[in-house]
Amino acid sequence: MATAEEIAKAADRRDVRNRWYLSAPALLTIFFAAVGPLAIVLVYSFLTPGSYGDVKWQFSPEAWVSVLFERDIFDDTLSLAGAHISIFWRSVKLAIITTLITLALGFPTAYFMATRSEKTRDLWLFLITIPFWTNLLIRTFAVLQIIRNEGIVNTVLMKLGIISAPIQILYTDVAILIGMAYVYLPLMVLPVYASMEKLDFRLVEAGYDLYASRWQVLRRIIFPLVKPGVIAGSILVFIPAIGAYVTPSVLGGGKNMMLSNLIELQFGQGRNWPLGSALSITVMLIVMVALLVYVRNAGSKEMRHG
């Protein structure tokens, strides 16, 4: 006969087994949708490019070397790949500016929404999410129509006599920023709104009561309390912005490349899949480092405020 201890142990084993069965869907999803593909990309980045795309199963660190360096055609010496680095920098810069623009526009929007009556809040929320229903490409082309030389902005400015010739907005960094800020704005508004909605507005009243001006209430009370939303929104905007493909290609005209364009080039015309893979992982690393720095800074600021 089994002792009580044995029975308990058997039950324990059964319990552990059952737990594995139950978490199988999650584990499978994580494996096939996240870890698996990433592993393939990582493996590919260490292989040799095939002549017509694809890869040869032969180890080579060459792709990783050429992420940052150029090999001289004649004497094989390495020099920093200025083109790649300037593309990295451009992408990071544009992603940061996009995040700042969406924050500057999204924060007041979220505040406005959170201070409406409960019934109308849903309506505003609905209006904010409507653009999501439209295809990204269509939204980008809509922006293009507005800012092109014959578009509404230039036409109106010229009719009003403010400018005599159309301003070249399209195919500049400004166009990319306008497009990305427009496309990613809801990603900032929604998390900031979610934090703002939870904000106890009696704290705002308490701030006013204790002689804080409107600006001081914003800076010392509202902002610290909705910071989790601001952090979440910034991450949600920064990550897709740094890897944005459609918006920069359509509005930037492909003149000035961003990371995504560079990666696409390797898988297309460049026929260098390992380099494309290495660049993809580089983007991920940049994002991770940026997030680490950002979250740590945001966290330490909170410590200073107490």
Add this chain to the structure above:
Amino acid sequence: MPEQPGKNAIEVRGVRKVFGAGEAAVAALDTVSVSIRENEFFTLLGPSGCGKTTLLRLIAGFDYPSAGEILLHGDDIALLPPFKRPVNTVFQSYALFPHMTVAENIGFGLEMLRKPKAEIKARVAEMLKLVRMEHLASRRTSQISGGQQQRVALARALAPQPKVLLLDEPLSALDYKLRKEMQIELKRLQNQTGITFIFVTHDQEEALTMSDRIAVMSAGKILQVGSPWDIYDKPADRFVADFIGETNFLTASIAGIENGKARATLKSGATIAASVADGFQPKSEATVVVRPEHAKLVKGKAELSGTVENIVYFGTDTHIHVRLDGSNDLFIVRQQNARNADCGFETGDKAGIAIGDDAAQVLRD
């Protein structure tokens, strides 16, 4: 009593507050005027929705009156934003800043007034001592109990040395024992600081025990202003008499008015002495009030008679509900309990109710 204008901390003159517009407009305050003296513990008492919190918010500056003036030491502050009024508030929910420590909360107002760092530090320490919270200065406000949060809220509001402190039902979230403790604490703080307190509550017992003067409010109006004794013993009208404590209402005809006293002839034919306000004219039907503790239940004949219907034990005293003969109304008598003795009556007993010479009062309306 004539008011001395120089001695008033707050004067509210003809203030109206209307919420909403058009047909949906609701007058939360209907032309209210009241003067609150310096260094006074003044209470706005009334049921929820009577406008007491609205009046407090107008004084604090969170809302602006639709009409009328609010004077602070003679200056109209009705339209100043809250951060320009030397008035601080203790909120019902305390509204402590969750991202700051206890000490930072208390120092916030002084910091906003751009006081020197050293002064803020000294004042915060003083405040922490005043509310006996020195040991918790560096705690987050989420890490302290409700009673402690209450103390921090008080210290935070007192730190900038406001001319007037507004308290919006600050004790309602505390349990009974703690509430009693805080009532005493509040009185102590008020004595120690000498600041005018305006206290909002719906708890009549709280109002009676703490206040120098009370304003009883109902439906956006102030019905009576007076000392706790005035409010309890000389209620101006039926609402005040009913809202403050328990009261027996009797209908009587009033005659023979002399020196503030009158003969009130009850329906049963019995006549009792009742006090009347100045200028009261004889009337065939008026309301006479008798507090339960001012009547006495006796065996045998008295001014009123009836049948004991219910006996409710309250620990300190016993309430005996008597169904009156003739009128069929209920009359409540409160009798103090003695040790090892019951109230001397049982349900179904016939009993008389003796009403002393000073017990009854005629209401104005």
